[in-house]
Amino acid sequence: MIHILGAERVLLCDEEFRLLSKGAVAFLGDKILAVDSYEKLQKRYPEALAEYHPQGILLPGLINAHLHLEFSANQTTLLYGGFDRWLSSVITHRDVLMGEGAKEAMRRALDEVLSSGTTTIGAISSAGLDLEILAHSSLRVLFFNEVIGSNPSAIDFLWEDFLGRLKRSEEFKSSRFTPLVAIHSPYSVHPFLIKRALLEAKRLGGVVSTHFMESKEEREWLEESRGFFGDFFARFFGGVKPKALSTPLEFLELLEGQRVMLVHGVQMNEEELAKAASLGASLASCPRSNRLLGGELLDISKVKKAGIPFLLATDGLSSNTSLSLLEELRIALFAYAKEPLESWARELVLSVTKRAAYALGLESGELREGLKADLALFELEGIGECTQEALQWILHAKKVKTLYIEGKKVEVK
Amino acid sequence: MIHILGAERVLLCDEEFRLLSKGAVAFLGDKILAVDSYEKLQKRYPEALAEYHPQGILLPGLINAHLHLEFSANQTTLLYGGFDRWLSSVITHRDVLMGEGAKEAMRRALDEVLSSGTTTIGAISSAGLDLEILAHSSLRVLFFNEVIGSNPSAIDFLWEDFLGRLKRSEEFKSSRFTPLVAIHSPYSVHPFLIKRALLEAKRLGGVVSTHFMESKEEREWLEESRGFFGDFFARFFGGVKPKALSTPLEFLELLEGQRVMLVHGVQMNEEELAKAASLGASLASCPRSNRLLGGELLDISKVKKAGIPFLLATDGLSSNTSLSLLEELRIALFAYAKEPLESWARELVLSVTKRAAYALGLESGELREGLKADLALFELEGIGECTQEALQWILHAKKVKTLYIEGKKVEVK
Numbered sequence: 001m002i003h004i005l006g007a008e009r010v011l012l013c014d015e016e017f018r019l020l021s022k023g024a025v026a027f028l029g030d031k032i033l034a035v036d037s038y039e040k041l042q043k044r045y046p047e048a049l050a051e052y053h054p055q056g057i058l059l060p061g062l063i064n065a066h067l068h069l070e071f072s073a074n075q076t077t078l079l080y081g082g083f084d085r086w087l088s089s090v091i092t093h094r095d096v097l098m099g100e101g102a103k104e105a106m107r108r109a110l111d112e113v114l115s116s117g118t119t120t121i122g123a124i125s126s127a128g129l130d131l132e133i134l135a136h137s138s139l140r141v142l143f144f145n146e147v148i149g150s151n152p153s154a155i156d157f158l159w160e161d162f163l164g165r166l167k168r169s170e171e172f173k174s175s176r177f178t179p180l181v182a183i184h185s186p187y188s189v190h191p192f193l194i195k196r197a198l199l200e201a202k203r204l205g206g207v208v209s210t211h212f213m214e215s216k217e218e219r220e221w222l223e224e225s226r227g228f229f230g231d232f233f234a235r236f237f238g239g240v241k242p243k244a245l246s247t248p249l250e251f252l253e254l255l256e257g258q259r260v261m262l263v264h265g266v267q268m269n270e271e272e273l274a275k276a277a278s279l280g281a282s283l284a285s286c287p288r289s290n291r292l293l294g295g296e297l298l299d300i301s302k303v304k305k306a307g308i309p310f311l312l313a314t315d316g317l318s319s320n321t322s323l324s325l326l327e328e329l330r331i332a333l334f335a336y337a338k339e340p341l342e343s344w345a346r347e348l349v350l351s352v353t354k355r356a357a358y359a360l361g362l363e364s365g366e367l368r369e370g371l372k373a374d375l376a377l378f379e380l381e382g383i384g385e386c387t388q389e390a391l392q393w394i395l396h397a398k399k400v401k402t403l404y405i406e407g408k409k410v411e412v413k
Numbered sequence: 414m415i416h417i418l419g420a421e422r423v424l425l426c427d428e429e430f431r432l433l434s435k436g437a438v439a440f441l442g443d444k445i446l447a448v449d450s451y452e453k454l455q456k457r458y459p460e461a462l463a464e465y466h467p468q469g470i471l472l473p474g475l476i477n478a479h480l481h482l483e484f485s486a487n488q489t490t491l492l493y494g495g496f497d498r499w500l501s502s503v504i505t506h507r508d509v510l511m512g513e514g515a516k517e518a519m520r521r522a523l524d525e526v527l528s529s530g531t532t533t534i535g536a537i538s539s540a541g542l543d544l545e546i547l548a549h550s551s552l553r554v555l556f557f558n559e560v561i562g563s564n565p566s567a568i569d570f571l572w573e574d575f576l577g578r579l580k581r582s583e584e585f586k587s588s589r590f591t592p593l594v595a596i597h598s599p600y601s602v603h604p605f606l607i608k609r610a611l612l613e614a615k616r617l618g619g620v621v622s623t624h625f626m627e628s629k630e631e632r633e634w635l636e637e638s639r640g641f642f643g644d645f646f647a648r649f650f651g652g653v654k655p656k657a658l659s660t661p662l663e664f665l666e667l668l669e670g671q672r673v674m675l676v677h678g679v680q681m682n683e684e685e686l687a688k689a690a691s692l693g694a695s696l697a698s699c700p701r702s703n704r705l706l707g708g709e710l711l712d713i714s715k716v717k718k719a720g721i722p723f724l725l726a727t728d729g730l731s732s733n734t735s736l737s738l739l740e741e742l743r744i745a746l747f748a749y750a751k752e753p754l755e756s757w758a759r760e761l762v763l764s765v766t767k768r769a770a771y772a773l774g775l776e777s778g779e780l781r782e783g784l785k786a787d788l789a790l791f792e793l794e795g796i797g798e799c800t801q802e803a804l805q806w807i808l809h810a811k812k813v814k815t816l817y818i819e820g821k822k823v824e825v826k
Contacts, residue, residue, distance in 0.1 A: 075794055075795055075805075075809065076793065076794065076795040076796065076798070076799045076801075076805045076809070077795060077798070079800070079801065080754055080755075080801060080804060081753070081754040081755050081801070081804070287747065287750075288747060290750075291746075291747050291750045291754075292754065295750065295751065295753070295754055296750060296751065297750045321808045321809060330744075331743075331744070331747045331748075333704075334700065334701060334704050334744045334747070334748045335744075335747045335748045335750060337700075337703075337704045337708065337709060337710045337748060338708065338709065340494070340708070341493055341494035341704070341705065341708055342493075342494050380489065381488055381489065382488055382489040382490060383489065385489070385490070386489045387492070388489075388492065388493060388494070391493060391494070392488075392489045395734045396488065396489070396734060
């Protein structure tokens with residue numbers, strides 16, 4: 001049965017940011033058949049099940065390319081105001097946050113993801129605790145099995161652990177669930193592990209995600225093997241002060257030939273930005289997380305100048321107050337106060353739709369024939385008279401009204 | 414009957430930002446009797462009606478020193494992205510926004526004010542449309558009757574209109590409702606009107622509020638009598654191009670000897686900041702409004718350096734998405750990303766409590782013996798183990814749990 005979903009405004013989220021007034025999407029099964037005016041689609045598909053929302057604003061389902069679901073139990077436990085104190089507090093409280101109550105917290109967090117109009121997430125899985133919840137959720141999930149480990153004496157164990165998680169996640173592979181590989185960061189993964197993990201990534205196909213240049217402490221460590229991370233690793237490595245495993249550029253070179261999504265990049269310098277651009281990497285920015293941990297936001301103009309597509313994501317509840325992309329969009333709108341308001345609003349919309357889809361290699365993120373029928377319909381009073389649709393949607397959207405993933409209506413709490 | 418309201422954390426909101434653990438406020442009638450540990454207050458007042466909130470965080474009721482309630486019907490009508498286009502859209506849509514539906518919109522907006530834990534507002538009234546709603550609300554209200562008018566031929570009429578509104582508002586004067594005077598701005602009020610209005614302000618006592626240096630267009634006009642405002646006034650003055658009535662400094666000089674709260678000040682230069690400091694003026698900042706209209710935020714460090722106390726306010730729904738101070742605080746926390754996180758959070762809390770009370774000349778804004786029993790109690794899971802109370806409260810507070818104004822419990826929707 002063909003469905004037609006019509007709305008007062010339809011945001012195609014193509015590169016020209018075209019809009020339709022009284023537009024609609026026709027879809028069959030998991031795919032979009034056509035995007036046109038509601039009237040024309042009704043004529044073309046007279047048998048279709050059609051609905052029209054006169055206060056509606058229809059977008060492709062939003063894509064939250066980077067989050068950590070496993071830490072959803074954090075609310076006021078972790079310390080903010082410095083990457084060093086934050087990471088130390090994560091180590092201290094990790095077991096409690098991932099213990100009793102973690103699953104319930106993850107379920108609540110996913111409800112929030114859906115109600116913000118998100119249809120796809122990129123979830124970094126550190127321990128596999130989130131595997132079954134995500135595999136059984138109605139979301140489209142890119143499940144990034146994260147490899148971590150810099151201490152040579154622990155590498156074999158950590159590799160086996162990673163491989164076990166990866167294999168287990170592969171059992172759940174489906175049209176909506178894609179197992180992938182994430183590399184934790186340049187400071188925490190041995191090049192030996194990185195190379196082996198990249199072979200697994202090649203076997204799987206698809207994008208690799210990695211945190212990169214999130215904090216000043218990271219640069220200090222990678223370039224000079226000193227500072228916070230020196231003491232941090234010494235504690236874990238039994239008093240022996242190790243050295244950094246690679247410079248930022250050497251790390252990027254390891255990723256050559258691989259589709260990569262870098263995460264954060266707040267501290268990237270121009271050389272690193274140029275290198276990332278030459279790799280064809282995308283960059284996911286999480287402004288709320290960056291502000292809470294490091295006290296600095298990504299310099300968007302530098303990233304744009306380097307020609308790197310940036311996308312917006314929430315990060316996990318370990319460093320944010322919600323997994324709602326709507327809230328992240330609002331913060332980004334106001335926090336980047338010097339960006340021209342309307343064009344910035346449009347860029348932000350693209351950063352959670354088309355550009356996020358590009359970064360993750362998805363057949364969605366746009367309303368276009370042949371793409372997945374992942375659709376998010378919101379209601380906004382007065383949208384019919386509005387000429388600043390992207391802006392007003394970011395300002396006012398609180399909860400999605402109707403959500404489709406692969407052409408199936410999803411219940412939103 | 415004495416009441417004791419106890420909570421896991423009590424934020425006194427004094428200049429040292431002291432906190433009590435398992436603290437409480439005892440109050441009788443409209444006044445705070447004592448602030449101490451819950452246990453001690455129970456012993457001191459054994460007959461009191463006492464309640465304790467183990468997840469509670471208790472603050473003085475919040476103070477939203479600057480808003481325009483009359484424009485509450487705006488949601489997506491007005492144009493953002495430039496002061497010029499915004500002001501033009503206000504003129505075009507003013508009658509509709511203030512027409513049918515305005516009162517219902519104002520009531521809804523006040524519900525939101527209360528549910529954000531606000532006990533006092535400074536409301537700029539342009540037409541008196543909000544008078545009865547505010548006079549009958551449970552909020553503490555500073556009702557700023559606004560004088561406007563720069564065209565000499567209309568001055569008499571506008572003065573009579575202002576005086577009529579002022580007198581009418583004086584009929585509602587009470588312990589919670591204070592009629593005051595606001596001067597619209599340096600560009601829109603003739604010095605002749607300003608002087609007369611200031612005499613009324615002297616008669617009433619209390620603070621005068623005025624928009625000041627909100628936009629680049631304002632400076633261009635005041636200093637060079639050209640730009641957007643040149644055309645704008647020419648339209649209203651029948652084709653004759655008028656000249657600016659005073660420079661920014663001359664305007665400030667008119668306010669000499671008067672307790673003043675300036676609003677916005679985004680474009681103030683150092684000379685003007687120094688002059689404002691010498692007047693003992695406070696400065697109310699509305700970051701969301703500033704970003705939407707002018708695309709720039711107030712440079713807080715300059716304001717602090719000049720020694721001017723700043724406070725945070727929402728402005729009206731004509732230039733904001735909500736009248737919730739909680740949302741404004743969150744935006745300010747993230748938008749001023751370079752301010753040190755924890756101390757900035759504490760400053761922000763003071764900017765809607767103690768400092769706002771100072772700016773408006775209120776006997777509230779702090780939890781201290783003898784002040785008004787205006788109290789806002791929130792619940793925050795894990796507050797007992799939390800060491801970053803101000804920060805976590807700003808991050809997570811969505812809705813007040815219990816609100817007292819002048820010692821009376823107020824229903825919150």
